[in-house]
Amino acid sequence: MIKIIRNVNIYNPDPIGIKDLLILNDKIAAVEESINIDLKNYVEVEEIDGKGNILVPGFIDGHVHIIGGGGEGGFSNRTPEVNLSILTRAGVTTVVGVLGTDSCARDTNALLAKARALEEEGLTTYIYDGSYRLPIKTLTSNLINDIMAVDKIIGIGEIAISDHRSSQPSFDEFVKAVADTRVGGILSGKAGIVNCHLGDGKRCLDLIRRVVDETEIPISQFLPTHINRNEYLFEDGVAYAKSGGYIDFTGNADPDLWEKLYGEIRFSKGLKRLIDEGVSLNNFTLTSDGQGSFPIFDKNGNYEGIGIGTSSCLLEAIKECVFKESIPLEIAIRSLTINPAKILGFKNKGEIKEAFDADLCILNKDTLDIETVIAKGQVMIKDREILKYGVFENK
Numbered sequence: 001m002i003k004i005i006r007n008v009n010i011y012n013p014d015p016i017g018i019k020d021l022l023i024l025n026d027k028i029a030a031v032e033e034s035i036n037i038d039l040k041n042y043v044e045v046e047e048i049d050g051k052g053n054i055l056v057p058g059f060i061d062g063h064v065h066i067i068g069g070g071g072e073g074g075f076s077n078r079t080p081e082v083n084l085s086i087l088t089r090a091g092v093t094t095v096v097g098v099l100g101t102d103s104c105a106r107d108t109n110a111l112l113a114k115a116r117a118l119e120e121e122g123l124t125t126y127i128y129d130g131s132y133r134l135p136i137k138t139l140t141s142n143l144i145n146d147i148m149a150v151d152k153i154i155g156i157g158e159i160a161i162s163d164h165r166s167s168q169p170s171f172d173e174f175v176k177a178v179a180d181t182r183v184g185g186i187l188s189g190k191a192g193i194v195n196c197h198l199g200d201g202k203r204c205l206d207l208i209r210r211v212v213d214e215t216e217i218p219i220s221q222f223l224p225t226h227i228n229r230n231e232y233l234f235e236d237g238v239a240y241a242k243s244g245g246y247i248d249f250t251g252n253a254d255p256d257l258w259e260k261l262y263g264e265i266r267f268s269k270g271l272k273r274l275i276d277e278g279v280s281l282n283n284f285t286l287t288s289d290g291q292g293s294f295p296i297f298d299k300n301g302n303y304e305g306i307g308i309g310t311s312s313c314l315l316e317a318i319k320e321c322v323f324k325e326s327i328p329l330e331i332a333i334r335s336l337t338i339n340p341a342k343i344l345g346f347k348n349k350g351e352i353k354e355a356f357d358a359d360l361c362i363l364n365k366d367t368l369d370i371e372t373v374i375a376k377g378q379v380m381i382k383d384r385e386i387l388k389y390g391v392f393e394n395k
Helices: 084-088 108-121 143-149 171-188 206-214 231-242 255-262 267-277 312-323 329-336 338-344
Strands: 002-011 015-024 027-032 045-049 053-057 059-064 092-097 124-129 153-161 193-198 222-225 247-250 284-287 293-297 303-308 360-364 370-375 378-382
Touching (some): 053 329, 059 284, 059 329, 059 338, 084 108, 084 378, 092 108, 092 370, 108 124, 143 153, 143 171, 153 171, 153 222, 171 206, 206 222, 267 312, 267 329, 284 329, 284 338, 312 329
Parallel strands (some): 059 092, 092 124, 124 153, 153 193, 193 222, 247 284
Antiparallel strands (some): 015 027, 293 303, 360 370, 370 378
16 A cells, blocks of 8 residues: 655654655655655555645654553552554554553553554554562563563563552662563663653662662663652652663643642653753653553542543643743654654654654644554544544444
């Protein structure tokens, strides 16, 4: 199947101007000033008019509880599995599945099966091995084997530190898991990333720093997440990023309220701070913590019930960067495209280039709302209409 997107303003994620883009099956075949081919008598050619709109790489959501999360308030608080259109409506074309607190009623086998299901429905998927706790319950005889033998396992996570829900790992226990993850990544050509859940504890990033200071393992092996959950953790995260570390922000469906109640640092303000501090534009990502549970409050801060996080918070955070903080789109969008692709080792993702995967989002130039989503060359959403649903979704 051949597709041509015409006259669209392309952000690569850096802006490269108004061009045509040719898609051949699941790959970007050409990005040119004008593409003129006449194959209509031989094959089907679909043309998409991008005039007046913006084309960006498809979003990479590197932290989603694809088989559900929650459960910390009891069995009834367990959240459901994610559906395909929840992700595509948010512009997500690549997703990384995680477990979380619960590694008893949920496990890596189930996580892997769900990742493969979403892949069959059209997305690109990966997973982390393990959960909050160490030691990890591996699929094979050991962690190195898991990373080498299972194509979708890119590292371990989310390993909880500085949190009352963690397994309170010793330094030796933690560094052994990190070392095995690194070696598994080296042997399999993967990133071998250690994704660390950061809680409210005052130790913040201390355990990661100790590994970097006392061993030969580089700081690039780690991706600590929830870095913006409060002010003191964020301050530690800024210093960590300035020293060369990667940090991951967590999006929020109601940043105003969470900023007020918990002192959470909204992504737009956090990114502005990183820019002002001279942190490398390669060292930050944004993820949704999708399908995780979170408390819902009214405008007065009164508890109303349990909600479910979704990837829709990602684009809303990008809009805030552009419209409230005057951060250029090409900088803000790095958090969902080229940066996670580089950090997580996705070689053909995160950029609009020839031979890269045809994962694309067309955005309205004025509002940055999603108009069209293409995943691996397949049109999932067109002109804001969902064309592809998951197998068991109610359409």
